Amino acid sequence: MTKTLVVGAGGVSHAAVHKMAMNADIFGDITLASRTKAKCDAIAASVKDRVGVDIATAALDAMDVAATVALIKETGADILVNLALPYQDLKLMDACLEAGVHYLDTANYEPEDEAKFEYKWQWAYHDKFKEAGVVAILGSGFDPGVTSVFAKWLKDHRLKTIRQIDVLDANGGSNDQAFATNFNPEINLREVLQDAKHWEQGEWKITPAMSHKVEFDFPGIGPKNMYLMYHEELESLSTHFPEIERARFWMTFGDAYITHAKVLENVGMTRIDPVMHNGVEIIPIQFLKTLLPDPGDLGAQTKGKACIGDIATGEALDGSGEKTYYIYNICDHEECYREVGSQAVSYTTGVPAMIGAAQVLKGNWTEPGVWNMEQLDVEDFMDMLNNHGLPWQVHELDGPVKF
Numbered sequence: 376m377t378k379t380l381v382v383g384a385g386g387v388s389h390a391a392v393h394k395m396a397m398n399a400d401i402f403g404d405i406t407l408a409s410r411t412k413a414k415c416d417a418i419a420a421s422v423k424d425r426v427g428v429d430i431a432t433a434a435l436d437a438m439d440v441a442a443t444v445a446l447i448k449e450t451g452a453d454i455l456v457n458l459a460l461p462y463q464d465l466k467l468m469d470a471c472l473e474a475g476v477h478y479l480d481t482a483n484y485e486p487e488d489e490a491k492f493e494y495k496w497q498w499a500y501h502d503k504f505k506e507a508g509v510v511a512i513l514g515s516g517f518d519p520g521v522t523s524v525f526a527k528w529l530k531d532h533r534l535k536t537i538r539q540i541d542v543l544d545a546n547g548g549s550n551d552q553a554f555a556t557n558f559n560p561e562i563n564l565r566e567v568l569q570d571a572k573h574w575e576q577g578e579w580k581i582t583p584a585m586s587h588k589v590e591f592d593f594p595g596i597g598p599k600n601m602y603l604m605y606h607e608e609l610e611s612l613s614t615h616f617p618e619i620e621r622a623r624f625w626m627t628f629g630d631a632y633i634t635h636a637k638v639l640e641n642v643g644m645t646r647i648d649p650v651m652h653n654g655v656e657i658i659p660i661q662f663l664k665t666l667l668p669d670p671g672d673l674g675a676q677t678k679g680k681a682c683i684g685d686i687a688t689g690e691a692l693d694g695s696g697e698k699t700y701y702i703y704n705i706c707d708h709e710e711c712y713r714e715v716g717s718q719a720v721s722y723t724t725g726v727p728a729m730i731g732a733a734q735v736l737k738g739n740w741t742e743p744g745v746w747n748m749e750q751l752d753v754e755d756f757m758d759m760l761n762n763h764g765l766p767w768q769v770h771e772l773d774g775p776v777k778f
């Protein structure tokens with residue numbers, strides 16, 4: 376019987392573990408472990424209530440490699456699904472290597488003391504995973520994750536080469552909060568406030584955060600302002616599809632979000648270095664996270680839709696010249712909440728984490744080594760998106776994007 380170990384018990388984990396329990400034939404016995412066991416128990420209770428499946432829970436500090444190895448052995452896990460934070464990626468990869476089990480995450484490693492994510496640290500594990508005969512799947516969320524799977528599918532089915540690609544992430548959801556992030560606030564603010572960076576003609580172009588705004592009419596949502604940002608799939612896509620001349624990432628933000636984020640940055644609340652406060656050392660952004668709403672709790676009050684996808688231009692596979700395609704999913708916050716008790720951002724990350732882990736467990740992704748999603752066979756992954764709550768559509772556009 377297959378055994379699955381999930382680490383981290385936040386918003387994304389809530390959605391992923393419910394979906395794994397709904398697919399018990401693939402995931403077998405599930406154990407959920409995290410720093411705060413009470414959060415694992417709350418998810419387990421919800422899974423029992425909604426899906427009728429029992430999952431085991433455990434306390435685990437994911438920075439403790441020996442403790443993780445011991446838990447992997449105790450549970451007999453075949454795969455460790457890392458839904459904790461990017462800071463834990465390397466320690467959890469070390470534990471998987473030592474225990475000889477597969478690994479999957481949804482976010483690129485970044486050091487806690489520097490807001491800079493890069494694949495070099497995780498790519499450096501490729502040979503070790505190869506030698507150990509186990510698979511590591513990087514970035515199996517929606518973006519990164521499905522956005523890379525979409526790019527690969529376009530290359531398999533529509534475009535011989537991708538000349539330019541834009542990843543567009545729109546959250547048209549609203550809730551009662553004056554300011555809230557839709558995933559971990561610390562990771563979200565570190566990402567949003569760093570310089571924007573995009574790939575163009577063989578080099579990275581750097582522009583100040585939030586300095587490039589475009590209005591786009593999103594399917595299922597309508598017109599919204601989106602901002603140029605740096606995002607990790609730009610690094611992996613431009614590496615693995617070297618023909619790409621331009622790769623950009625855009626995300627929508629409302630004016631209130633941007634104003635709050637700027638004010639918090641200006642007053643030092645997003646600082647990631649330790650400061651002394653009343654004789655105690657604190658890291659301001661971690662204190663801010665304690666004050667902000669927990670994104671995992673926003674499901675009940677979030678309404679509206681999210682739409683994430685890629686617009687890619689390149690030479691058509693059938694030789695008919697240059698073509699542009701838009702491939703995307705539309706996800707409804709309230710439907711996600713009805714199904715698993717999550718808002719759409721947790722859902723659109725948790726479901727691809729489940730599907731990515733299913734690819735490994737079903738024997739579709741077996742080549743030992745460290746892989747990004749666009750390097751893999753994505754046929755079954757795309758089918759599972761359609762069958763497990765994230766249906767996608769692809770449309771040809773009149774020509775390349777004009778923004």
Ligand code: NDP
Pocket residue numbers: 382383384385386387388408409410411414435436437438458459460461463481482514515516517518519520557558559560562670671720723724
């Ligand atoms: P949360 O903050 O809600 O959850 C993180 C969980 O990890 C918490 O349960 C936390 O424990 C646990 N954790 C943190 N440190 C440790 C540790 N040392 N040992 C064990 N457990 C630990 O985050 P989200 O659910 O919003 O996000 C989860 C991941 O998903 C993040 O890496 C995020 O970047 C990624 N993500 C990826 C997306 C994509 O599309 N690819 C989109 C959105 C998010 P505790 O409860 O004690 O704090």
